[in-house]
Amino acid sequence: MSIVSASDILNKATKGGYAVGAFNITSIMQMQAVIEAAAGLKAPVIIQTSESPAKMIGPEVIAAAYRELASRAGIPVVLHLDHSTDVDFCKRCIDAGYTNIMIDASSHPYDDNVRITKEVVDYAREKGGVTVEGELGTVSGVEDQVIVAENDSVLCDPDLGISFSKATGIDLLAPAIGTAHGVYKTENPKIDVARMRAIRTKADEAGMELPLVIHGGTGLSEGIVKRLIAAGGSKYNVSTELKYAWIDGAAAFTAQKPLVYNPNKLMQSQMDASAAVVIKWIKILGSEGKGGSNA
C-alpha cells in the first residue's frame, strides 16, 4: 500500500481523530525529502503541487517520480493537485497519475462552482482510483484574512457545504473557516472552529464520509490545530513553510560554505530543512505511526 487516493487514508484519519499532512513541494528533490521524512515516522503523507510548479516541471514527470518514490516508501502516499482553477489541467493531471485533484471553483457563483467541480469529479470517476477535493467559501490570502474571517458570507455555510458535496459528488470538502494562505499577520488569527465542527456533524448525520480539509496550515498555533482536528479536520495543508524551508536551506548553506560549489550538498541542506518541517507537523497532527503496515 503505497500509491493511494486521499479518501483511502483520510476516512481512516477522520475516524482516528488525527490529520494527515499535505505538503506542497516545488521540486522532485523536495518530494523525495517529504516522502523520506514521513516514511521515517511511518506516517501516511500527501504530496501536493500547486499549478505553477506542476506546470513548470510537468505533471507527467512529477507523477513518474511519485510512482517510483511512493512504491518504495512503505507508507501510503497520495499525489494531489492543489487549488487548480483549470479543468483541462485537472484532467491532464488525472491522466498523468495524480491520485487526488482539487478543483477550486470557489470564486465562481454557487451554481457554476457545482458545474465546474462536477466536471472534474465525473472525469475522475471515469478514470477510477482518483478522488476529488472541492472548495466552498473563500480561503483568502493573509492580506484579507481578518476581513474574511469576520465576514460570514464568505465562510462555508454548513448546510450548503453538505448540499455542495452531494451535488458535485466530491470526496473531500475544503470549507472556508477563516484560515488563510501565507504567513499570518496576527498571532491569534480568528479561526471558526465551531463551523468546522458543525460541518463534520452534518456530514456524519447525512452518512457521508467526506473528509474535511484545513487550508492555510502554515503558522497556525498547535492549540488551534488540535482543536480543528478534534472538530473533524483530517487533511492539513502546509505550503508556505516548505517554500521558506527550501529557500532558507539554500541561504544557510551558502552563508556557511560560500566557496563550496557542490549542488548535492546545497540540495541536501534544502532537503534537511524541508524534512524538519514535515517531521514537526506530523508529530503535531498525530499521524506518526499511522502509515505502517500494521497501522
Ligand SMILES: [Zn+2]
Ligand atoms: Zn489552500
